[in-house]
Amino acid sequence: MLRQISLGSVGLVVGGGLSIVGFTAYFLDNATLNLVGFFYGIPLLLGGLALKAAELKPVPFSQPTPEAILSLREQQATSTQNQIRKDVTRYRYGQEAHLDSSLKYLGLDPSDEERPVLQSIREEAIDGSYALVLEFESPLIKFEDWQKKREKIERFFGPGLRVELHQSGSPDENRVDVTLIATPDAAGNTESLG
Template sequence: MLRQTSLGTLGLSVGGILTVVGFWAYFITDNATLNLVGFFYGIPLLLGGLALKASELKPVPLMQPTAESVLALREQQATATQNQIRQDVTRYRYGQRAHLDSSLERLGLSPTDEECPVLVGVQEVETAGAYTLVLEFESPLMPLELWQEKQDKIASFFGPGVKASVSPAGDRRVDVALIAAP
């Protein structure tokens, strides 16, 4: 629940309300207690909310609902790395340019900020009886051939216990399937 809540929006809302109450107390009612609440709590929360909102990275959506059979496979076969990736990309993040940007940089798939592929979707599926986490990237400046060359490196980077499969997913999009290999 908290993973799906934007701390920036929460800070802006609470800080905005407290700041308005503080100004109202100062100018209208001359209530010193409410005035202090607005100035000492409201304004810092408002500024903190603005800072978080400016550096916010929204969660990546699930491309399709996960089937019950795949959830059962996840419980049995998913590696710690697959679970960590799924949890990280489906929650709000702060202070990052893009989801998995440092991983892509280490893999040699993001030489510059402009060429960095963007994670646009995640799905959990079954591949030949194995749990699979599919990451869909929009990659307009990285050719599919480069992704396919890095397939073994991707598997070892996200391994052990993971096989990687790279396939086209449409115009300028690439699917990276991380397949549990029990």
């Protein structure tokens, strides 16, 4: 639950409140509250502003995950799938986009302007196996380029995962689904994604 709370917003609210108390205390000649407001409130307010500027919001689920899929996740999800799901569904700081270092390594991030953007995720069962689907908006990288990288994507996120690529909607919509499917013997594999 704490992953869904913006530290920047908390810093702004707490720091702003303490700063207002400090300024009010200054005008009312209350030295103790004045010091609390200035020494704690202003740094917290500035820290909140800095975090808000470097904040990357969580990626939403495009559809609710049914109980049957949650049970399948508990049984079959690899540590890589769990790490990706947890990382992209929480606030991040100091990154330009979700999975930016992974996309760069895979050769799918030639520049900031061309980078595919992770829009949402969903969880499914495919042939009885747990699958995590990453839904990208990819206007400048063609689906054919994604397909050429499929084996490299599979090696990067594997072992224990099979990767399928699908172009969702019409070709003009520029949507690419990267489906990470757990293979039955895959539970417990770990990969650092950055």
